[in-house]
Amino acid sequence: MPSVWQMNRAGVGVMTRYEEVAATLRERIEHGIYRVGDRLPSIRAVCQELNVSISTAQEAYRQLMDAALIESRPKSGYFVLPCRIPSVLPSVSRPAQCPLDVSQWDQVLELVATQRDDKRLLLGRGVPNLEVASLKPLSKILAGLHRSNDLHGFNYDKLSGSPELRQQVARLAVASGCLLHPDDVLITTGCQEALSIALRTLTQPGDVVAVDSPSFYGTMQILKANGLKALEIPTDPQTGISLEALELALEQWPIRAIQVTPTYNNPLGYTMPEARKRALYQLAQRFDVAIIEDDIYGDLAYTQPRPLTIKSFDTDGRVLLCSGFSKTLGPGLRVGWLAPGCYREKALHMKYVSTGASATLPQLAVAEFVAKGHFERHLRAVSRQYQRQRDIMISWVQRYFPKGSGISYPQGGFLLWVELPADVDCVRLNERLAQHAIHVAPGALFSASGKFRQCLRLNYAFTLTPAMEEAVRTVGELAREMLSEVRESSLAMK
Amino acid sequence: MPSVWQMNRAGVGVMTRYEEVAATLRERIEHGIYRVGDRLPSIRAVCQELNVSISTAQEAYRQLMDAALIESRPKSGYFVLPCRIPSVLPSVSRPAQCPLDVSQWDQVLELVATQRDDKRLLLGRGVPNLEVASLKPLSKILAGLHRSNDLHGFNYDKLSGSPELRQQVARLAVASGCLLHPDDVLITTGCQEALSIALRTLTQPGDVVAVDSPSFYGTMQILKANGLKALEIPTDPQTGISLEALELALEQWPIRAIQVTPTYNNPLGYTMPEARKRALYQLAQRFDVAIIEDDIYGDLAYTQPRPLTIKSFDTDGRVLLCSGFSKTLGPGLRVGWLAPGCYREKALHMKYVSTGASATLPQLAVAEFVAKGHFERHLRAVSRQYQRQRDIMISWVQRYFPKGSGISYPQGGFLLWVELPADVDCVRLNERLAQHAIHVAPGALFSASGKFRQCLRLNYAFTLTPAMEEAVRTVGELAREMLSEVRESSLAMK
Ligand SMILES: Cc1ncc(COP(=O)(O)O)c(C=O)c1O
Ligand SMILES: Cc1ncc(COP(=O)(O)O)c(C=O)c1O
Numbered sequence: 001m002p003s004v005w006q007m008n009r010a011g012v013g014v015m016t017r018y019e020e021v022a023a024t025l026r027e028r029i030e031h032g033i034y035r036v037g038d039r040l041p042s043i044r045a046v047c048q049e050l051n052v053s054i055s056t057a058q059e060a061y062r063q064l065m066d067a068a069l070i071e072s073r074p075k076s077g078y079f080v081l082p083c084r085i086p087s088v089l090p091s092v093s094r095p096a097q098c099p100l101d102v103s104q105w106d107q108v109l110e111l112v113a114t115q116r117d118d119k120r121l122l123l124g125r126g127v128p129n130l131e132v133a134s135l136k137p138l139s140k141i142l143a144g145l146h147r148s149n150d151l152h153g154f155n156y157d158k159l160s161g162s163p164e165l166r167q168q169v170a171r172l173a174v175a176s177g178c179l180l181h182p183d184d185v186l187i188t189t190g191c192q193e194a195l196s197i198a199l200r201t202l203t204q205p206g207d208v209v210a211v212d213s214p215s216f217y218g219t220m221q222i223l224k225a226n227g228l229k230a231l232e233i234p235t236d237p238q239t240g241i242s243l244e245a246l247e248l249a250l251e252q253w254p255i256r257a258i259q260v261t262p263t264y265n266n267p268l269g270y271t272m273p274e275a276r277k278r279a280l281y282q283l284a285q286r287f288d289v290a291i292i293e294d295d296i297y298g299d300l301a302y303t304q305p306r307p308l309t310i311k312s313f314d315t316d317g318r319v320l321l322c323s324g325f326s327k328t329l330g331p332g333l334r335v336g337w338l339a340p341g342c343y344r345e346k347a348l349h350m351k352y353v354s355t356g357a358s359a360t361l362p363q364l365a366v367a368e369f370v371a372k373g374h375f376e377r378h379l380r381a382v383s384r385q386y387q388r389q390r391d392i393m394i395s396w397v398q399r400y401f402p403k404g405s406g407i408s409y410p411q412g413g414f415l416l417w418v419e420l421p422a423d424v425d426c427v428r429l430n431e432r433l434a435q436h437a438i439h440v441a442p443g444a445l446f447s448a449s450g451k452f453r454q455c456l457r458l459n460y461a462f463t464l465t466p467a468m469e470e471a472v473r474t475v476g477e478l479a480r481e482m483l484s485e486v487r488e489s490s491l492a493m494k
Numbered sequence: 495m496p497s498v499w500q501m502n503r504a505g506v507g508v509m510t511r512y513e514e515v516a517a518t519l520r521e522r523i524e525h526g527i528y529r530v531g532d533r534l535p536s537i538r539a540v541c542q543e544l545n546v547s548i549s550t551a552q553e554a555y556r557q558l559m560d561a562a563l564i565e566s567r568p569k570s571g572y573f574v575l576p577c578r579i580p581s582v583l584p585s586v587s588r589p590a591q592c593p594l595d596v597s598q599w600d601q602v603l604e605l606v607a608t609q610r611d612d613k614r615l616l617l618g619r620g621v622p623n624l625e626v627a628s629l630k631p632l633s634k635i636l637a638g639l640h641r642s643n644d645l646h647g648f649n650y651d652k653l654s655g656s657p658e659l660r661q662q663v664a665r666l667a668v669a670s671g672c673l674l675h676p677d678d679v680l681i682t683t684g685c686q687e688a689l690s691i692a693l694r695t696l697t698q699p700g701d702v703v704a705v706d707s708p709s710f711y712g713t714m715q716i717l718k719a720n721g722l723k724a725l726e727i728p729t730d731p732q733t734g735i736s737l738e739a740l741e742l743a744l745e746q747w748p749i750r751a752i753q754v755t756p757t758y759n760n761p762l763g764y765t766m767p768e769a770r771k772r773a774l775y776q777l778a779q780r781f782d783v784a785i786i787e788d789d790i791y792g793d794l795a796y797t798q799p800r801p802l803t804i805k806s807f808d809t810d811g812r813v814l815l816c817s818g819f820s821k822t823l824g825p826g827l828r829v830g831w832l833a834p835g836c837y838r839e840k841a842l843h844m845k846y847v848s849t850g851a852s853a854t855l856p857q858l859a860v861a862e863f864v865a866k867g868h869f870e871r872h873l874r875a876v877s878r879q880y881q882r883q884r885d886i887m888i889s890w891v892q893r894y895f896p897k898g899s900g901i902s903y904p905q906g907g908f909l910l911w912v913e914l915p916a917d918v919d920c921v922r923l924n925e926r927l928a929q930h931a932i933h934v935a936p937g938a939l940f941s942a943s944g945k946f947r948q949c950l951r952l953n954y955a956f957t958l959t960p961a962m963e964e965a966v967r968t969v970g971e972l973a974r975e976m977l978s979e980v981r982e983s984s985l986a987m988k
C-alpha cells in the first residue's frame with residue numbers, strides 16, 4: 001500500500017509547500033532525529049527554519065497528525081507518537097473481493113438488546129460517558145422546556161426538523177469544512193435513521209454497496225434489511241479504505257454507493273488523511289457514484305481543528321453526510337441528522353415514511369444547548385478525558401492481553417480495536433466472559449460474514465475504575481487460556 | 495352490499511341471542527317505532543321485555559352502536575341517531591380493481607411540511623387538541639424526569655422499548671379485547687414507524703397490499719417508498735372494507751397483506767361492526783394472509799367500552815396491530831407501538847435498522863402518565879369534547895356546504911369526511927383557499943392515484959372558535975362558487 005506521500009507524488013503530482021514541510025519533518029522522525037515521545041519544534045521555529053508561513057507550518061503538522069505520526073497536547077506542543085511500530089497495529093483487512101449478503105444479526109441483537117439494568121460490565125458498547133458535569137445544562141434545558149411546554153412541544157414538528165436545530169447544525173459543520181445551509185440539513189431520529197434513509201434513497205434491493213471493512217454493524221444490518229449486498233474493501237488501520245482496491249472494485253462491480261466512516265472510524269479508530277479523503281471523493285466523481293459518509297465521532301477530536309469531512313470537498317452534492325448527537329450528548333435523545341446533498345427530495349420522502357417528523361422538544365433542547373456554547377465546552381471536557389483514557393486502556397491491553405496483539409491508536413472518539421492472535425475466536429471468548437458478567441463487542445459483528453473473529457472492540461469512555469482494569473485483565477487471561485488450549489490440541493495432533 | 499344482519503344469516507348461519515335482540519330493536523327503528531332522537535328503552539327494560547340477561551342486552555346495544563344506528567350519551571341512555579338518511583352519507587367507494595402504484599407525494603408533502611409557525615388555519619391536519627388541562631400532568635412528569643435525569647435517560651433504551659411502557663400498553667390493550675404480554679409489544683417512534691416496520695416485515699418490493707379506500711396517506715406513501723402496489727378495495731362509509739370485494743381480490747391477486755384502519759377510520763370515520771371484523775380475520779385466515787391493523791384512533795371512543803380490535807380475534811399471530819399516543823397525547827412525543835404477532839423477530843430487526851431503540855425519557859413519561867391514571871382521565875375529557883364538537887362541525891358543514899354534500903358521522907376520533915358534489919375538485923379548492931389562509935386535507939391524498947377529488951377531511955379537535963366557523967363558511971362558499979362556474983361553462987357549451 002503506497003503511503004500518503006507516495007500517492008501524492010504519483011497521483012496528484014506536484015507537492016504543495018505544506019506537503020514538502022510535512023515530508024521533511026516525517027523524514028526526520030523516520031531517521032530518529034525526533035524520537036518517540038520527543039517534543040517537536042514549535043510552529044514558529046519551523047517557520048523560521050524552513051522559511052514558510054504559519055499557516056503552512058500548521059497545515060504540515062495537521063497532516064502528520066492525520067497520519068498518526070504526531071499528536072498535539074493542549075498548551076504543551078506537538079509530540080512524536082509511539083505507535084508506528086507495525087507489530088502493535090491491527091493488520092490491513094483483506095476481505096473476499098465479491099459482494100456478500102450480510103449475516104450476524106443474532107450477535108448484533110445480543111449486543112444492542114442489552115437492558116438498562118444489565119448487570120454485566122459492557123466493555124464493548126458504543127456509548128459515551130453520560131456522567132459528566134458538562135451535560136448538566138442539557139438536563140436543565142430539557143426540564144425547562146417541558147415545564148413551560150406550550151402547544152408546539154407536543155405537536156408535529158416540521159418534517160425536515162426544527163429550524164433552530166438545523167441552524168446550529170449548519171453552524172457546527174463549519175468546523176469540518178462544510179458550508180451547509182440550514183435547509184441542507186434533515187433532522188433524523190438518531191444517526192441510524194440518517195444512514196437508513198441515505199441507503200434507501202440511493203439503492204434498490206439487490207444493489208451492491210462498497211463498505212470499509214471492518215464497518216459499523218448498524219450499517220451492515222441496514223444492508224441486510226434492505227436486501228443489499230456488501231462489497232467489503234480492504235481497509236488500512238491507519239489510513240482507511242484502500243483507494244486502489246476501491247478503484248478496482250468500481251471497475252468490476254455495479255456499485256451504487258460507497259459507505260465509509262473516515263474520521264475516528266468505528267471500530268478501527270483511524271482517520272483518513274485529508275488527501276485520501278479528497279482522492280476518495282474524486283474517485284466517486286470519476287465513477288459517478290454517491291458517498292455515504294458517517295461522521296458520528298468526528299466532533300470528538302482530541303486536537304483542534306477537527307479533521308475535514310469528505311463532504312467538505314463535495315461540489316456536486318454526491319456526498320450524503322450522516323451524523324448526530326448520540327456520541328457527544330447521549331444516544332437516548334435520538335437526535336441525528338443527514339445532509340443529503342442533491343438527494344434531498346427523495347431523502348425527505350424516506351424520512352416521512354420512516355417516522356414522520358422527529359420528536360420536537362429534544363431538538364429544541366439540543367439547539368439551545370449548542371446556541372448557548374454548552375456544546376463546545378462539553379466537547380472540550382470529554383475529548384480531553386477520552387484522550388487520557390485511551391492511553392490508560394491501551395496500557396491495560398498491552399499489559400494483560402496475549403503478546404502480539406495489535407492495538408489501534410485513535411485520535412478521537414472512545415473506541416479501541418484489538419486484534420488478538422489468529423487462534424482466538426472472540427465470539428467464543430465472549431461466551432466465556434459471560435460467566436464473569438463481562439461483555440465485549442466481537443469483531444465478527446463488523447463484517448458482512450463473520451470475518452475479524454480474532455478481533456474485539458473496547459469502550460474507554462466511561463471512567464476507568466479498578467473494576468474495569470480487572471475486567472480487561474480477565475478478558476486477556478481468558479484469551480490466553482484459549483490460545484494455549486488451541487496450541488495444546490494442535491500439539492496433541494502431531 | 496348485504497347488511498351485517500344478512501351476512502350473519504347467510505354467512506355465519508344461526509343468529510346468537512344478542513343478534514336477535516339487536517335485530518328486533520333495529521326493526522323497530524326502521525319501522526319508526528323509535529324515531530330519530532328518541533331515547534331507547536333502558537338495558538333493564540329490554541332485559542325484562544325480551545327476557546334476556548343484562549350482558550345480552552348490552553351486547554345488542556353495542557351492535558346497534560357499531561352500525562351507527564344509535565348512540566349512548568353518558569348518564570342519559572341510548573338515542574336513535576339522525577343520520578341514516580343515505581343522501582347525507584358519503585357514497586361507497588368504487589376504486590379500480592387492480593393494483594396501482596401510489597402517487598400524490600407532492601400533495602402529502604404540502605400537508606405534512608407545514609411549519610410550526612404556519613399562519614394558515616389548518617382545518618385538515620390529524621392533530622388532537624393539545625390545549626387541554628388533562629395533559630398538564632404529562633408536562634410535569636416529563637419536566638421531573640429530565641430534571642432528575644440520571645444516566646439512563648440519555649442512554650440507549652432496550653431495543654423493544656422500555657419495560658415500564660410496554661407493560662402499560664399491554665394493560666391498556668385489554669380494553670380492546672387484546673391479551674398482550676409486554677414482550678408482545680414493540681415501542682416505535684410514532685405509529686408511522688410501526689406501520690413502516692409492519693409493511694417492511696411482510697413484503698418485498700413489487701408485492702401487492704390490499705387497502706381500505708380511502709386510506710391514510712401516510713400508509714399509502716409507505717407503499718410508494720417500498721415499491722409496493724396498492725389494491726384499493728371498495729369501502730362502505732359505515733361498515734368499512736367490503737369483505738365481498740376483498741374475497742374476490744384475494745382469489746385474483748397475490749396479496750401479501752391487508753392493511754385496514756377499522757376503528758374510527760381515518761378519513762371515513764366508520765367503525766367496522768364487530769362481526770365484520772371477525773369475518774375479516776377469518777377471511778385472512780382462509781387465504782393465509784397477514785393483517786396490518788391501524789388502531790391509532792381506537793382509544794378516542796365517545797362511548798364505553800371502546801370497540802374491539804381485529805387483533806382481539808387473533809389466534810395465530812397474523813395480525814400486526816399498530817397504534818400509539820400521537821392522537822391521544824400528542825404527535826410531537828413520537829411514541830407509538832406495534833404488536834407484531836408471530837412476526838416479532840423480523841419486526842425487531844426492522845426496528846433496529848430503522849432508528850435503533852426509541853428515545854428513552856418520553857417512554858418513561860408516558861408510562862408514568864398511564865400508570866397514575868392520568869391517561870384514562872384525559873381520554874374521558876377529550877372524547878366528550880370531541881363528541882360535542884363533531885355535532886357542531888357537522889351543523890356548520892350542513893349549513894355552509896353545497897346541498898347534497900355527504901358527511902360522515904364518527905363515533906370516535908376527531909376527523910370528519912365530506913363528499914361534495916362530483917364537480918368540485920378539492921385540490922383546486924385548496925389552492926383557492928390558500929388566498930384566505932385556510933388549508934383542508936383534499937380527498938385525493940387518501941387514494942393511490944388521486945381518486946376522491948370531490949372529498950375533503952376536516953379536523954374538529956381544536957376548540958371551535960367563531961374564526962373556525964367563518965373558515966368553514968368560506969370553504970363552503972368557494973366550493974359553491976366552483977360548482978356554479980362548472981355549471982355555467984357546461985351550459986355555455988350547449
Ligand atoms: C459509526 C456509527 N454510526 C452510527 C451509529 C448510530 O448512532 P445513533 O445511535 O445516533 O443511531 C453508531 C452508533 O453506534 C456508530 O458507531
Ligand atoms: C390512521 C393513522 N395512522 C397513523 C398515523 C401516524 O401517527 P404518528 O404520528 O404516531 O406516526 C396517523 C396520523 O395522522 C393516522 O391518521
